[in-house]
Amino acid sequence: MLNRQLRRIAPAHALLLIGVSAVATFAGLLLASGVGGDPVPAASERPGPVVATVRATANGIEMTGIPQPTATTAVPARPAPPRARVAAPPAPAGEPASLSRAAGQMIVSGVLGTTADGALLRRIREGRVGGVILMGENIRTVAQVQSLVRELKAAARAGSNPPLMVMTDQEGGTVKRFRTAGPTLSARAMGTSGAPDAVAREQGAQTGRDLVERGVNVDLAPVADVASSAANFLGSRTFADRASVVARSACGFAAGLGASRVGAAFKHFPGLGRASAVNTDSAPVSISATLGALARDWATYRRCGARPGAMVMVSNASYPALTGNVPAVLSPRTYETLRGLGVRGPVITDSLGAGGLRQHTEVAVKAAAAGADLLLYTSSRTPVETHRQLLAAVDSGALSEERVRAAARVITTYKRTIHP
Numbered sequence: 001m002l003n004r005q006l007r008r009i010a011p012a013h014a015l016l017l018i019g020v021s022a023v024a025t026f027a028g029l030l031l032a033s034g035v036g037g038d039p040v041p042a043a044s045e046r047p048g049p050v051v052a053t054v055r056a057t058a059n060g061i062e063m064t065g066i067p068q069p070t071a072t073t074a075v076p077a078r079p080a081p082p083r084a085r086v087a088a089p090p091a092p093a094g095e096p097a098s099l100s101r102a103a104g105q106m107i108v109s110g111v112l113g114t115t116a117d118g119a120l121l122r123r124i125r126e127g128r129v130g131g132v133i134l135m136g137e138n139i140r141t142v143a144q145v146q147s148l149v150r151e152l153k154a155a156a157r158a159g160s161n162p163p164l165m166v167m168t169d170q171e172g173g174t175v176k177r178f179r180t181a182g183p184t185l186s187a188r189a190m191g192t193s194g195a196p197d198a199v200a201r202e203q204g205a206q207t208g209r210d211l212v213e214r215g216v217n218v219d220l221a222p223v224a225d226v227a228s229s230a231a232n233f234l235g236s237r238t239f240a241d242r243a244s245v246v247a248r249s250a251c252g253f254a255a256g257l258g259a260s261r262v263g264a265a266f267k268h269f270p271g272l273g274r275a276s277a278v279n280t281d282s283a284p285v286s287i288s289a290t291l292g293a294l295a296r297d298w299a300t301y302r303r304c305g306a307r308p309g310a311m312v313m314v315s316n317a318s319y320p321a322l323t324g325n326v327p328a329v330l331s332p333r334t335y336e337t338l339r340g341l342g343v344r345g346p347v348i349t350d351s352l353g354a355g356g357l358r359q360h361t362e363v364a365v366k367a368a369a370a371g372a373d374l375l376l377y378t379s380s381r382t383p384v385e386t387h388r389q390l391l392a393a394v395d396s397g398a399l400s401e402e403r404v405r406a407a408a409r410v411i412t413t414y415k416r417t418i419h420p
Contacts, residue, residue, distance in 0.1 A: 101127035131165030149215030181210035191239030204256020267313035280356035316356035335371025
């Protein structure tokens, strides 16, 4: 009876069923072609069910868990519309917008005489110099230094640049540019006191107050080298011959400086405590210590190298175990090692005009490419050419623009942590 009913229904609805089938087929083609929805990937691109087993069957080995292509016929997907070009985001607030000004942030220049030199003021205003260093020849009285620094900082503001770094070497003892400012003790006297960390902190605090009074916001101190030789040229500039005492003293001194928002520069990584009587300021120096011996002297960098207001100065000596015959300041291994120790602030070179680098050319470009953020010169003339060299190196591909901009970002971020 059922069969007879079906035979009666079929002629009446045949056309309707055919119509429904046609509509469904047409809709499927529309979806497959991407009309009215997202494109459907071709069969070879669509994963099948994911099953994670392998088993033996009567017909052989059956593997599941591997995406399998489906049997659906592939239909070419509609091409996606071209992506709109997105403009590069603006530079973060405070970061130089132009490459020229970014390169300028990397340059620390010496100062000519005891008054503001017009040429230097112009370079600062134009953003071709981001910091200066004051040496003994620039210092006569507190009032004279205050006047000099005011003009230098005003030039940076007039050009809408980040605040100017004003540096000096105020270690204490034999290296003390301001004779009437702290510290009153040498590093060795601090380190051999009964409480090296507390004494060094107090000495650093006094030094920071005195430097702020003179307009200085970065002290290229303390020395973090561990004296391992009686013949070492650093003498009383080192706190001790034990890394733990050096770390306590150096970190205490830096903390004292930081109380007045004066930056500290730990120096001279990877270490000059194992050098002989020859100073890198006058001649090339090679230190043949093993990597393990060098690493034992890095307690200061591990302990406080990542603190706000901390930067690190890199040595001009070469270290065969770490950098081969290349001076540390020109070797990428040096900067990679420092970052591995947790150092996040700017890394500054020792003086690029020193005798220890006399055998090398284009030292500023090589140091910047290796990872240096700040390029230090005690002369006011050489930085003029250095700025041109950096820009030319970017044009030639010897130095990447991103390396320059990354250095400028580190520097401008750091400047927000110190006294303006």
